[in-house]
Amino acid sequence: MPQRPLRPCKKIGCINLTRDKTGYCELHIQEYLEYLKMQKAERDKRYDERVRRIRDKQYSEFYKSDEWERTKTQVLIRDKGLCQWCLVKGIVRPADVVHHIVPIKEDWSLRFDLMNLVSLCHECHNEWHSRVGKG
Incomplete structure (x- = not known):
């Protein structure tokens, strides 16, 4: 399979070139992966809070039944x-x-x-x- 063409890093102000599919150079890929991890943690947190509210409502209705x-x-x-x-x-x-x-x-x-x-x-x-x- 042929190599990807060199492209400028997606990090604003970076002049490095990369072939990485993420679009980030070796200096900035870790920063990008940390950002993705933080986004996932936020999504998971919002999901957990939503599920907890639903369950808490279920439990309170049960105890009033x-x-x-x-x-x-x-x-x-x-x-x-x-x-x-x-x-x-x-x-x-x-x-x-x-x-x-x-x-x-x-x-x-x-x-x-x-x-x-x-x-x-x-x-x-x-x-x-x-x-x-x-x-």
Whole structure:
């Protein structure tokens, strides 16, 4: 295959000639590649923010749904309204949170699964999320 013809570098003010398909000489190709990487990072960031807004809306609608309220009530009745982690420690404390063991952000299909839900007090729930992170 024949070589590409020599062309001036696309970098404004550069007098070097190049055959590179990007149009940049050896001095400026790295700068151009960094610029492309920065553009991609910006696109990815905007995409991630857009997806996060959609997911956050999905989660907030889920937690406001009648089906979640019914499921939450079922779990509290099943666990007799007591924090299950406190009971393991021998402490009797009322539960005021129903916790997803496998977070719905990890597996949306388990959001109503009674085996994936446990009644907790706020202290245990906060302790769990401070140890494990958000979820």
